Amino acid sequence: MKDVAFQKRFGQHLRDFRESRGLSIRQVEINGEIDRAIISKIETGSQTATLVTLHKILKAMGTTESEFFADFDSSDD
Template sequence: MKIGDRLRELRQRRKLSVRAVALRSGVSHSSISLVERDLISPSLDTLHAILDALGTTLSGFFLDFHAVSPPNPFCRAAEMVEIGRADAISYRVIGTGFPSRSMLMLHETYAPGADTGEAFFHSAQEGGLVIRGAVEVTVAGRTATLQPGDGYYFDSREPHRFRNVADEPSEIVSAITPPTY
C-alpha cells in the first residue's frame, strides 16, 4: 500500500472530506488530493499536519502502514548493506528493510590490526558477541581482549574503541539501541 492510499483510507474511515482535512490541517485541499493520489510526496511537516488532523501520529501511521504487509523477517548475506570501510572494518547491517527499527544489528569484520581509532561515543547502548578471532575492546579506559564466545554490553555514551589483535580477521555480531551509530 502506498502513502496516498493509506491516507485516503484513514480519511474515509473517519468520514472526512478532503476539504475538512484541509481546514483542520492547514494544508490546501489540492495538496491533500495530490498526496492521496501519490502524485506528490509530502514533506515531513505536511504529512505530520495531515496525520494530526486525522488523529494519528507519524509513528502510528507507519506502524499501521507496515502492519498491512509485514516485512520479510529474513536477511540473506547478499542483502546486507555495508556501512563500514570494507578494506579494514566491515559493518554489515542486518534487517535494513525493517520499518521503524529500534536497534541496529551488525555483522562486524575486522581485518588483522584493524582499529576503530580514537575512542568515540554516541547516545545508545550496545552489546555484542565475538564469533571469531580476538578483539580488544576499550570502554571508559577499561580494556579487555575478547575471544570467541566472549561478549560485551555497555552504555555507548562512554568513550569506546575496538581493535583486532588476532593474526586473522575477527568477527563480532552486535546490536545498538537506539540505532544511533
C-alpha cells in the same frame, strides 16, 4: 519505478486512513490549514509529502504518525 509504486501505495493508505475516520479532504484542509489540492495530490501519488505536511495532515485527522504507520506495508510488491 519502485518509488512511484511506493508513492501510490502511501497515498492510497493516507486516503483509506482518512476515509476510515469519516473525514473529507475539506475537513482535513480546514483543520490542518493545508490546501486540499496538495492533500489530493498526495493521496493520488502525484506528489510526495514532506514530514511537516504529513504531520499537519495527521494532526488534522486527530492521530499520530505511530498510529498511521502501524498498519502501513512499505515493502515492495
